[in-house]
Amino acid sequence: MKEAGWIVALVLAVLGAAALLLRHRLAEAMGYVRADQAGGEEPQRGNGARSDRQWLGERFELDELEVSDVMVHRTNMRSLNADNPPEAIVREILQSPNTRIPLWRGSLDNIVGVLHAKDVLRALDEAGNDFTRVDLMKFAEKPWFVPDTTTLQEQLNAFLRRKAHFAIVVDEYGEVEGLVTLGDIIEEIVGEIADESDIDLAGVKKEADGSVVVDGTVPIRDLNRALDWDLPDEEATTIAGLVIHETQSIPDEKQAFTFHGKRFVVMKRDKNRIARLRIRPVDEAQAVVAVPLSPASR
Incomplete structure (x- = not known):
């Protein structure tokens, strides 16, 4: 079950890439070709896959963008003070649309852990809904810090390699700049992914x-x-x-x-x-x- 989330995200990315390829092929079939192919000969079958890969690379430009370009800035980042009473922290998590929330102590630049909503609910259930028996730091995940200059391609590879979804972005001085998720990078590839929390109302x-x-x-x-x-x-x-x-x-x-x-x-x-x-x-x-x-x- 822990791997299900990142597997779904990876499948979405692959489907998005396939959709882009299909759109490109349909455009070629209908006469809408890329500028560098206009007036040229039809590419040989053996070079088709390589050409499509090159086009996808140009489309995504993951090596040209950094995590700072897609991250949630610290001013919009939802986080919690680890020294707050457990009851207050649990209430904030239940009201949040996010599944993971960073915990800080002293200041936002001192992230001490990351809480997952399902872990909080499980711990609360095991404690019989007694907040005083819940030690949130006991099951908080260790924060993963990444430089703000990391390219999206590097971060995507790191997410998949570590089977992770969430990282804290820091500058050269170690100060928190924001956070980046696997979903942020996938949306950069395939476009915005609507979910049940989106609001379809102008203004x-x-x-x-x-x-x-x-x-x-x-x-x-x-x-x-x-x-x-x-x-x-x-x-x-x-x-x-x-x-x-x-x-x-x-x-x-x-x-x-x-x-x-x-x-x-x-x-x-x-x-x-x-x-x-x-x-x-x-x-x-x-x-x-x-x-x-x-x-x-x-």
């Missing part, structure tokens, strides 16, 4: 940290439908209108409020209009209608 984008960035003009009803939320739409039609109604004001940029079980942070204001918001679910016990958060808690 709405789900971030790596689990928050959702929303244009102020997005209708509340559409947002509720896309995310299975239940924000009220009786007094306002758009998400910006809801924030204005609840706060009875037009908030400034970086102001934050908590109501209806969500934290709303104003990211951009255009004159008297809220242009963009960041929304994140919070614990119902902490949700207080239209109460601004202090700067320290934002």
Whole structure:
């Protein structure tokens, strides 16, 4: 079962390459040929495979890109303080769309482990759901650090060789730059791979940290439908209108409020209009209608 994930990813990459080859062959058959073949003779059968491999190499350019080009930057990287109470860490993991989350101690540049969601759930089940009996560091994976100058081809080979999916990217001084996954590289090869966490709604984008960035003009009803939320739409039609109604004001940029079980942070204001918001679910016990958060808690 541990090998199933990387095997599926590798199969997806192979299928993507095959699709590209098929598209290339169909284009040739219909008369759409590459510029360097225009006016030339049809390649001999024995050279066809080599020509296709060269074309694929030009298409992917894995040796010309570095992990820093596709990584999740540290500012968008979801991570957790290893010194937090186990209950808080488990809650964050369960709310995260990611299966692996780095643990740090002291600062983000001191990554001490990587937690896998299924390992956390297994440990919690074995402890009878008693958080005090769960030692998260006991089963946290050792972090794997890779230089930000590593090429995608080198990193892909390393992922497959180690049967791994996840690495922390560091600069020449050892400071954390971000993280890179096998999926990031595969998407660079075959294009973006949609999954169940993707949101098919204009003006709405789900971030790596689990928050959702929303244009102020997005209708509340559409947002509720896309995310299975239940924000009220009786007094306002758009998400910006809801924030204005609840706060009875037009908030400034970086102001934050908590109501209806969500934290709303104003990211951009255009004159008297809220242009963009960041929304994140919070614990119902902490949700207080239209109460601004202090700067320290934002």
